[in-house]
Amino acid sequence: MALVTSKGAPYARVMGLGAAVPSRVVDNAEMCTYIDSSDEWIQQRTGIVERRWVSEGETVESLSLDAARQAIAHAGLTPSDIDAVIISTISHLVQTPSLAAIVAAKIGCTDAAAFDIAAACAGFCYGLAQAESLVRSGAATHVVVIGAETLSKLTDHHDRSTAFLFADAAGAAVVGPSETSAMSPVVWGSDGHQADVIQMTRTWSEAVDEGKPSQVAMAGQQVFRWATGFIADATSRILEASGLAPDELDLFVPHQANNRITDAMLRHLKLPETVTVARSIKKYGNTSAASIPLALVELIESGEAKSGDTCLMIGFGAGLVYAGQVITVP
Ligand SMILES: CC(C)(COP(=O)(O)OP(=O)(O)OC[C@H]1O[C@@H](n2cnc3c(N)ncnc32)[C@H](O)[C@@H]1OP(=O)(O)O)[C@@H](O)C(=O)NCCC(=O)NCCS
DSSP: OOOOOOOOOSEEEEEEEEEEOOSEEEEHHHHTTTSSOOHHHHHHHHOOSEEEEOOTTOOHHHHHHHHHHHHHHHTTOOGGGOOEEEEEOSOOOOSSSOHHHHHHHHHTOTTOEEEEEOOGGGHHHHHHHHHHHHHHHTSOSSEEEEEEEEGGGSSOTTOTTTTTTBOEEEEEEEEEEESSOOBOOOEEEEOGGGGGGEEESSOHHHHHHHTOOOOEEEOHHHHHHHIIIIIHHHHHHHHHHHTOOGGGOOEEEEOOSOHHHHHHHHHHHTOOTTSEEOOTHHHHOBOGGGHHHHHHHHHHHTTSSOTTOEEEEEEEETTTEEEEEEEEOO
């Protein structure tokens, strides 16, 4: 007798999207009460005008729940249709159980497989790649992928090199079966030789022993060089792997790290002017794993993106890691 193996859908697609941001707006004027900077400097160097930070009652869990519920409703599904939940986060400060298991239960995804991944600002695209594989292998039918961060809790608000950049949000997508192609092959990778370029200042046990918090530290210029060189090139490889010509693209949604990085990518990619480029960093700062779904939802809500559009995405960040693919907008 031969073992039974799983059999999945011919293709996978993103069926629904959702996003959630905290209510508290922290503008550059408030930021400049924490660090020696100016609204002009922050806008000119990054494009950020304001960002959101969690306040009383808002957590990485509550943002995840909100975004996931929206994505499931947008997909036309109910929680009982979901059989796997993946959350990319570094902000869930309990090592076990996973945030995904808690969120799956609270949403009502009964008996869904659930696990967290840590791929920093590339986490949403890493999660999408996993979800696509699960659906096409038959291991799952409908997967919720969430990118959620509360980096305001992991950033030194008085650190001039990080405080103005990082912020809080969650974004989510439901991935399910499709009869036609709607997600290109993922292009992804890592370079642990550059692990020290963006990293936490100490382990959790060192934080306890030393009585000091563990926070994100970054060598900004090194990240900038990597993102405008290697990552711009990786973005070209994603487009090439998708089989689409640049003029067949409708949307470009890069990780919202910095407008100047996005500008450098655009110079490298030479995309036609008909391609709409996400710039949600202006309102939300760098929300890490949440930034791509948040930016895409913003484009849909503003009417700049519509169902059926082709969307090139690239996430990149601490690790160093990167991942991206082209999807069809649900
Ligand atoms: C962080 C970043 C905006 C800093 O810009 P930069 O041009 O590299 O800044 P530098 O550290 O070289 O400093 C340049 C000048 O600005 C000043 N400066 C640094 N931080 C400042 C701040 N927050 N406000 C005002 N001035 C600041 C420095 O003192 C320096 O002044 P000087 O020329 O008089 O000596 C930039 O490196 C960057 O965007 N990197 C990528 C970060 C990123 O996207 N990370 C996330 C990836 S997931």
